Amino acid sequence: MPNVPVPLNYYLTLSAILFMIGAAGFIIRRNIITVFMSIELMLNAVNLTFVTFSYQFRQVDGHIYSFFVMVVAAAEAAVGLAIILTVFKNRSTLTIDDVSSMKN
Amino acid sequence: MEFIIITLVKTGLVAFILLTTLAYLQWVERKVIAHVQARVGPYRVGPHGLLQPLADVVKLMTKEDLIPDHVNKVFYVLAPFLAVFLALLSISVIPFGPAVEIFGIKTNLGLADINIGILLILAVSSLGVYGIALAGWASNNKYSLMGGLRSAAQMVSYELPMALAIAAPLILSNSLNLREIVDTQAGNWYGIPNWNIFTGGQIFGFFLFMIAAFAETNRIPFDLPEAENELVAGFHVEYSSMKFAGFFMAEYANMITVCSVATVLFLGGWHSPIPSQAGSGVFAALVHFAAAGMLFFHAMHAARPFDKITFPVFGVVISGIGAIFLAGAFVWPALGAAINGLFWYGAKTFILLFVFIWIRATLPRFRYDQLMRFAWLFMFPAALLNMLITAFFVALKG
Amino acid sequence: MDLILFIVFAMFAVASALGLILQTHPINSALSLIGVMGSLAVLYLLLGAEFIAAAQLVVYAGAIMVLFLFVIMLLNAGEERNPWKAPVVAYIGGPVVIFLIGAFVYLINFTLPPMRSVSFGDFTGGGPREIGMAIFTKYLLPFEVTSVLILIAIVGAMVLARKEID
Numbered sequence: 001m002p003n004v005p006v007p008l009n010y011y012l013t014l015s016a017i018l019f020m021i022g023a024a025g026f027i028i029r030r031n032i033i034t035v036f037m038s039i040e041l042m043l044n045a046v047n048l049t050f051v052t053f054s055y056q057f058r059q060v061d062g063h064i065y066s067f068f069v070m071v072v073a074a075a076e077a078a079v080g081l082a083i084i085l086t087v088f089k090n091r092s093t094l095t096i097d098d099v100s101s102m103k104n
Numbered sequence: 105m106e107f108i109i110i111t112l113v114k115t116g117l118v119a120f121i122l123l124t125t126l127a128y129l130q131w132v133e134r135k136v137i138a139h140v141q142a143r144v145g146p147y148r149v150g151p152h153g154l155l156q157p158l159a160d161v162v163k164l165m166t167k168e169d170l171i172p173d174h175v176n177k178v179f180y181v182l183a184p185f186l187a188v189f190l191a192l193l194s195i196s197v198i199p200f201g202p203a204v205e206i207f208g209i210k211t212n213l214g215l216a217d218i219n220i221g222i223l224l225i226l227a228v229s230s231l232g233v234y235g236i237a238l239a240g241w242a243s244n245n246k247y248s249l250m251g252g253l254r255s256a257a258q259m260v261s262y263e264l265p266m267a268l269a270i271a272a273p274l275i276l277s278n279s280l281n282l283r284e285i286v287d288t289q290a291g292n293w294y295g296i297p298n299w300n301i302f303t304g305g306q307i308f309g310f311f312l313f314m315i316a317a318f319a320e321t322n323r324i325p326f327d328l329p330e331a332e333n334e335l336v337a338g339f340h341v342e343y344s345s346m347k348f349a350g351f352f353m354a355e356y357a358n359m360i361t362v363c364s365v366a367t368v369l370f371l372g373g374w375h376s377p378i379p380s381q382a383g384s385g386v387f388a389a390l391v392h393f394a395a396a397g398m399l400f401f402h403a404m405h406a407a408r409p410f411d412k413i414t415f416p417v418f419g420v421v422i423s424g425i426g427a428i429f430l431a432g433a434f435v436w437p438a439l440g441a442a443i444n445g446l447f448w449y450g451a452k453t454f455i456l457l458f459v460f461i462w463i464r465a466t467l468p469r470f471r472y473d474q475l476m477r478f479a480w481l482f483m484f485p486a487a488l489l490n491m492l493i494t495a496f497f498v499a500l501k502g
Numbered sequence: 503m504d505l506i507l508f509i510v511f512a513m514f515a516v517a518s519a520l521g522l523i524l525q526t527h528p529i530n531s532a533l534s535l536i537g538v539m540g541s542l543a544v545l546y547l548l549l550g551a552e553f554i555a556a557a558q559l560v561v562y563a564g565a566i567m568v569l570f571l572f573v574i575m576l577l578n579a580g581e582e583r584n585p586w587k588a589p590v591v592a593y594i595g596g597p598v599v600i601f602l603i604g605a606f607v608y609l610i611n612f613t614l615p616p617m618r619s620v621s622f623g624d625f626t627g628g629g630p631r632e633i634g635m636a637i638f639t640k641y642l643l644p645f646e647v648t649s650v651l652i653l654i655a656i657v658g659a660m661v662l663a664r665k666e667i668d
Contacts, residue, residue, distance in 0.1 A: 004505040005619035009611050011545065014512045016606035018519050018538070024599045025523030033528045033574060037535050040566065041519055044542055047558075051551045055625050056617050060632045063554050064641050067633070070561045071648045075655035077566045081573045082662035088577050179529070219629050223556035230564025234536070237568070241529065241575050249575065256572045260565065280630045 011052040019045035030095050032087070036080055043073050110211055118215060122195060126356045127157035133461045140465035151414035161349075169345040172243075179242035184343065184350030187235025191357035194228040197221040198364045199283045201374045201445030205438055212283065213374075213445060221282040222274065225365060226267055229320060233259040235354060236322070240339035251338030254328045254472065258319055261479040262326075266316035268487035272309045272494040273300045273369045286373030299372035305497070309490045310370040312483060314459070317362035319479070321355060323460060325467040326475060363456035364449075371452045374445035385433025385440050388447040392426030504622050507548060511541040526581045528574045532567060539563045549620060551628035 022045060025038030047066040054062025084094070091099055131146060131153065138145025146153025171177060201213030218224065233256055240252020277285040277300075291298045300306045319326040330338030340351050367373060376384035396419040403415035429447065432440030470478070518537030525531050539562045546555035637645050 003503050003621060005621040006504050006508045006548075007619050008617040009614070010508060010512070011549070011620070012610045012614075013607050014515065014545075016610060017516055017603055020599050020603045020606070021516070021519040021523060024595060028595055029523060031528055031579070033570065033579060034523075034531050037522060037531055037570065040562075041522060041535060041538060044538060044562070047554075048542060048545065051546055051549050051554055051628075054551070054628070055549045055620060058625060058627060060627050060636045061640075063551050063628050063633055064636050066551075066554055067557060067637070068641075068644060068648060070557055071652065074561055074566055075652050077569055078655050078659040079662070081569055082659040084573060085577070086662050094577065094579055176529075179533075218552075220552045220556045223553070223560065223630070227556050227559035227564060230560055230568075233564075233568055234571070237571055237575065238533075241571075253572065253575055256568055256575070260568055260572075263564070 008052055008056055012049060015045045015048040015052065018042075018048070030097060032084055032094050032096050032099075035096060036077075036084070040073060040077070043069055106209075110209065111215070114211070114215055118195065118200075119192075122192070122357070122360070125360065126353055127161065129356050129359070129457065130160070130352070131157050132457075133464070136458065136461045137465045140462070151411060151418075164346055164349040167345040169347065170342075172342050174244045175342060176242040176244060179238050180342070181347070183235050183239035183242060184347040184354075186238065187232070187354035188350045188357070190228055190232045190235060191354040191361070194225045194361045195357070195364070197224050197282060198361070198368065199286060199373065200449050201442055204442040204445075213442065214283065217281070217283050219281050222270060222280050222285070222365075222369075225361070226263075226270070229266075229358070229361070230259075230263055232320075232354075232358065235351075236339050239343070239351070243339070243342040245341055247335045247337075248339050248341045251330060251335050251341075255322060255339060258322075258326065258328060258475060258479075261476060262316045262319035262483070265312055265479065265483035265487040266320060268484070268491050269309045269313040269316060270365075270369060272306055272491045273304065275491070275495050275498050276300055276304045276306070282368050282373075286368055286375065289372040290375050292377075292379055297372055297375065297377045299370065299375070301370040301372075305494070306370055306490075309487070309494070310366065312487050312490060313366055313370065314456075316483060316487075317366065318460070318463070319475070321358040321362060321460075323355070323359065324464040325470050327469060328472050328475060359457060359460055360453070363453045363460070366456055367449060367452040374449040376444060376448045381437065381440055381444060382433045384444050384448065385429050388444060389426040389429040389433065391451075392422050392429065396420070396423040396426065504548065504620060507622075508545065508620075511544045515541040515545070528579045529571070532570050532574060535570075536563050536567050539567070548622050549628075550623070550625035553628055553630045553633045 019042050022038045022041035025041065026035055029035050029038065047069055050062040050066040050069070052062075054060065087099055088094060093099065134156075135145040135153070146156040149155040149159045171180060196215040197218060199212065199214035199217070203210065203212045205211075236255040236259075237252040240248040240250075240255070243249070273285065274280060277288040279285055279288070289297075289299050289304075293303050296302050301310045318324075322328075322330065328338075330340065335341075340348055343351065376387075378384040378387055399415045399419035399422065403412055403419065406412050406415060429440075429443060432443050515538050518534040518541065521534035522531045522538065525534065539558060543555045543558040543563075546552075546558060
């Protein structure tokens with residue numbers, strides 16, 4: 001089987017598509033947990049770009065950046081989910097439109 | 105091409121041995137617990153119940169495969185497959201023995217030899233929680249949901265001390281490749297084997313790892329997800345037939361994996377405590393001859409007429425295996441290197457598996473708050489301290 | 503072989519990402535996201551990023567998503583009632599997203615200078631040794647700062663999730 005190399009553009013394109021899907025999910029969904037997961041999807045797409053450029057420049061730095069993104073995502077998930085728990089405890093709803101009490 | 109054929113053969117062999125071991129581990133567990141409790145255990149099917157696993161497989165396969173009405177069908181079916189798949193996956197990076205050359209083919213005893221071996225095992229074991237949590241959620245039953253929630257919290261909590269306990273031998277070996285980790289534990293120091301548990305000073309780390317391993321595999325005394333007196337049967341209440349068997353296979357496969365990892369990281373993998381190759385071959389042969397001798401002795405006053413035939417047959421087979429070890433020690437050193445490695449690896453793993461079973465027969469179950477407090481207030485600081493001290497001594501030495 | 507693997511896992515990633523935003527039950531969405539993460543881990547391996555691939559599985563799929571799943575199960579979140587916002591979004595959003603994706607694809611494929619092609623095993627600088635050297639020498643300060651960040655996050659989560667909120 002001949003080994004066909006993959007152009008790096010394909011990886012970047014995939015990353016862009018994933019990022020846009022994540023952004024769309026962030027904008028159109030109502031469930032606070034799903035919105036949060038869309039953010040994670042965008043972070044993942046960005047990580048793919050970092051690793052791809054790391055391949056292009058033959059440097060390990062992109063890997064380190066994506067590692068830091070993961071660490072920050074972990075911290076963010078811990079705090080974010082605690083906030084979601086608190087919101088649910090106080091309002092018993094997970095729909096973001098129902099917690100917009102600062103409006104007006 | 106040759107690489108693909110060798111890998112396929114090795115994978116087939118490992119899969120066959122692993123699945124047989126899974127089935128017979130069940131038999132060993134029932135026998136050991138029975139004898140701890142002064143019973144005899146499985147006795148009817150085959151000599152001393154040796155065919156019981158086959159009977160169990162037939163029973164589980166022919167039972168009705170229920171899918172209750174109120175479950176989430178996709179995840180209900182997916183969960184046991186996920187559990188079994190993830191449990192069997194991590195055996196692929198475990199090295200069973202040294203690099204050997206038999207019939208002109210040179211190969212490593214073990215399936216894959218990758219640089220991030222131990223990280224892959226950690227990753228797969230951290231994914232293992234999905235099978236149980238999804239099963240608990242998809243069953244749509246409050247007991248199984250509680251079981252699933254408990255297992256998610258428990259496995260995430262014990263993941264940390266386990267990873268920290270693993271980190272100490274990694275610091276000593278300066279590698280994440282399991283084969284290299286075993287290679288750094290070769291040789292001995294004034295007669296003491298150069299294993300991480302002895303000369304590396306990891307005896308404390310080894311116990312931390314084993315305790316975390318009990319929690320990761322949901323075994324007594326940490327089997328809260330399936331605590332039958334509070335949760336009926338926990339996450340697998342609604343399962344029957346082969347799906348139910350899937351969770352048991354996953355549990356036993358996870359046990360084999362963690363015992364293998366403990367052997368590789370702390371107990372020197374396939375390295376023998378006896379320095380010379382001939383010596384360790386003779387020791388292996390002696391163990392087999394002793395087992396065969398016991399069988400012959402019991403055959404003389406067997407309780408059942410059937411045993412008068414089966415015991416000597418097994419005795420002859422086992423002494424044949426012992427003779428192979430003798431041949432490896434004195435006649436064919438290439439074969440000896442391979443089978444000695446496999447013998448020591450198997451012996452260490454089996455002793456650890458026996459400890460798992462022994463503790464199941466001995467200890468009662470923890471309460472859930474005790475379990476979590478133990479993880480965060482004892483295991484986590486202790487594992488951190490163990491890693492720091494190890495790192496300190498390594499820094500002093502280097 | 504590289505191309506086949508890439509296409510299979512890229513398709514799987516895109517399908518799972520679409521599943522994440524199109525399915526109404528949060529558990530389905532969470533599992534779709536795990537699918538994206540798993541296929542991205544394979545793509546990282548193809549790019550020679552061994553350590554990041556393992557970290558992706560350990561941190562994202564093994565820890566963060568377990569937390570999500572745990573919270574969804576704990577709150578017993580059901581199907582969303584009206585998953586889509588205003589109809590305007592449904593009618594305009596789709597074309598806008600497709601337009602933006604098209605713009606990105608144009609930018610990536612026609613304006614960037616020519617790039618390498620990926621063949622597996624060509625770049626091996628992403629092993630644990632190289633990552634460790636970089637983290638503990640060049641990136642030591644950011645690394646320590648992230649550990650402080652994690653500590654703050656733990657304390658914050660504990661404060662938020664306490665039983666009584668005064």
